[in-house]
Amino acid sequence: MPQNDKELNLKLLGGKTxxxxxxxxxxxxxxxxxxxxTDYWVKFNCPEFTSLCPITNQPDFATIYISYVPDKKLVESKSLKLYLFSYRNHGDFHENCIVTIMKDLIDKMDPKYIEVWGKFLPRGGISIDPYANWGKPGTRWEKIAEQRLAMHDMNPETVDNR
Known part of the structure; x- marks a missing residue:
C-alpha cells in the first residue's frame, strides 16, 4: 500500500508550490x-475563486462549491486549488467557468455524480450563481442528476451580504 505522495504518483504535494x-x-x-x-460525498468549498470578465478584464470573485460522489478516482485537493487558481487571469463568463470546471473534473476523475455551483459577487448590482451537474450515464446517478437539476434552488437562500 502506498505510504507517501511519491508512491501515489502525486507531483504537487510537498515542496515549493x-x-x-x-x-x-x-x-x-x-x-x-x-x-x-461505497457511495459517499466529497465537497469542496472554495471561497477565493477569481477570474476575469472577458469583456472588461475586471476581476470577478466567487465561492465555488464542488460536490461529487467518486467512483474509482478522487481529485487531490492541492491540485484542485492550483487548478482553480489558474483561472486568476483567465477571461471567461461565470457560466462557462462553472461548466468547464465540471467537465474538467469529469475528464480527470470520471465520478459517479458531480455538481459545481458558483456564487459570484455582484458587479453592476447583479450577482450570478450558475449551477451545473452530471450523473454517470446508465447508472442511478444519471436520474439523480436530472432530479437535482430540476429541483435546484427551489428554496433559494436569502441574499443579504452581497
Whole structure:
C-alpha cells in the first residue's frame, strides 16, 4: 500500500508550490478511491475563486462549491486549488467557468455524480450563481442528476451580504 505522495504518483504535494497564472486543467491530479464500492460525498468549498470578465478584464470573485460522489478516482485537493487558481487571469463568463470546471473534473476523475455551483459577487448590482451537474450515464446517478437539476434552488437562500 502506498505510504507517501511519491508512491501515489502525486507531483504537487510537498515542496515549493509553483503557481500557474493561466487556465490549465493539466495541473489536476487524482488518486485511487479506496472505497469505490461505497457511495459517499466529497465537497469542496472554495471561497477565493477569481477570474476575469472577458469583456472588461475586471476581476470577478466567487465561492465555488464542488460536490461529487467518486467512483474509482478522487481529485487531490492541492491540485484542485492550483487548478482553480489558474483561472486568476483567465477571461471567461461565470457560466462557462462553472461548466468547464465540471467537465474538467469529469475528464480527470470520471465520478459517479458531480455538481459545481458558483456564487459570484455582484458587479453592476447583479450577482450570478450558475449551477451545473452530471450523473454517470446508465447508472442511478444519471436520474439523480436530472432530479437535482430540476429541483435546484427551489428554496433559494436569502441574499443579504452581497
Amino acid at each position: 509553483q503557481y500557474v497564472f493561466e487556465y490549465n486543467p493539466d495541473v489536476l491530479e487524482t488518486f485511487d478511491n479506496k472505497h469505490p464500492d
